[in-house]
Amino acid sequence: MGEFDAEILHKLxxxxxxxxxxxxxxxxxxxxxxxxxxxxxxxxxxxxxVISSHxxxxxxxxxxxxxxxxxxxxLIDITVGLSRLxxxxxxxxxxxxxxxxxxxxxxxxIKGGKSPDTVIRETYGRVASIxxxxxxxxxxxxxxxxxxxxxxxxxxxxxxxxxGYPNVGKSSLVSKLSxxxxxxxxxxxxxxxxxxxxxxxxxxxAQIVDTPGMLDRPxxxxxxxERRAILCIKHIADCIVFVIDPSESCGYSVEKQFxxxxxxxxxxxxxxxxxxxxxxxxxxxxxxxxxxxxxxxxKLKEIIFDVIY
Numbered sequence: 002m003g004e005f006d007a008e009i010l011h012k013l014x015x016x017x018x019x020x021x022x023x024x025x026x027x028x029x030x031x032x033x034x035x036x037x038x039x040x041x042x043x044x045x046x047x048x049x050x051v052i053s054s055h056x057x058x059x060x061x062x063x064x065x066x067x068x069x070x071x072x073x074x075x076l077i078d079i080t081v082g083l084s085r086l087x088x089x090x091x092x093x094x095x096x097x098x099x100x101x102x103x104x105x106x107x108x109x110x111i112k113g114g115k116s117p118d119t120v121i122r123e124t125y126g127r128v129a130s131i132x133x134x135x136x137x138x139x140x141x142x143x144x145x146x147x148x149x150x151x152x153x154x155x156x157x158x159x160x161x162x163x164x165g166y167p168n169v170g171k172s173s174l175v176s177k178l179s180x181x182x183x184x185x186x187x188x189x190x191x192x193x194x195x196x197x198x199x200x201x202x203x204x205x206x207a208q209i210v211d212t213p214g215m216l217d218r219p220x221x222x223x224x225x226x227e228r229r230a231i232l233c234i235k236h237i238a239d240c241i242v243f244v245i246d247p248s249e250s251c252g253y254s255v256e257k258q259f260x261x262x263x264x265x266x267x268x269x270x271x272x273x274x275x276x277x278x279x280x281x282x283x284x285x286x287x288x289x290x291x292x293x294x295x296x297x298x299x300k301l302k303e304i305i306f307d308v309i310y
Contacts, residue, residue: 167215
């Protein structure tokens, strides 16, 4: 995926709302001491610096979304919307520039002899108006920060992506084989995120990814969760473990599952076809496992490592 430290996405700063930022800036300004004219100039400079510092900290913390690896760029686009993200960051840049212009003008007016109290009142009003105009963007960027903390970070070792229809047993398999403990329940669409765990066999290690279930339908009709799964298969998979539920207790026919398998194979990645819920059927023409009884799990781990190493 190229040189990119995804940890940077987990370290985005908390973004203050408009009122929080104004309270912080004006609060700092109120603590400035000195003679009347000098005090007024320092008040405005302090307010401008506090706002500029916060907005620049937020903007500079975001990486270049154009140059990052395609997997992360597409995942972020699906999750938060890259165009909205860029628009919000541009709004902060505009506000920072406008606040500096207003503060600089106020300082110039005080130095020119205008009443400090009048200038403070007018400048504070203009600054507040500017910052309140970007309140929606500030709130959105703080939500982005929370979402980015869930973006997976991958190590420089092979990646196994577990794919298939919803409720076929993907999360249970990942939970049994690796260090990750995904949310598991007996109903479809439980997995909403991309879970990454470590699977180990002797001195060999790999990452195993639990993806949201996919359905056999056109890309344009797939939801956000399904598109995340496709991204993992397309960009990061060294091996795909495609889980098939022959018992059909997942709620989907075997025919539909094989139709999706055919589509996955078109991505030209190594595919290991396996049967889940071995305690509920006798199909053994492919490796079969049961998370309930433990049947086939160790053998499946060995097969996986034979494929990727």
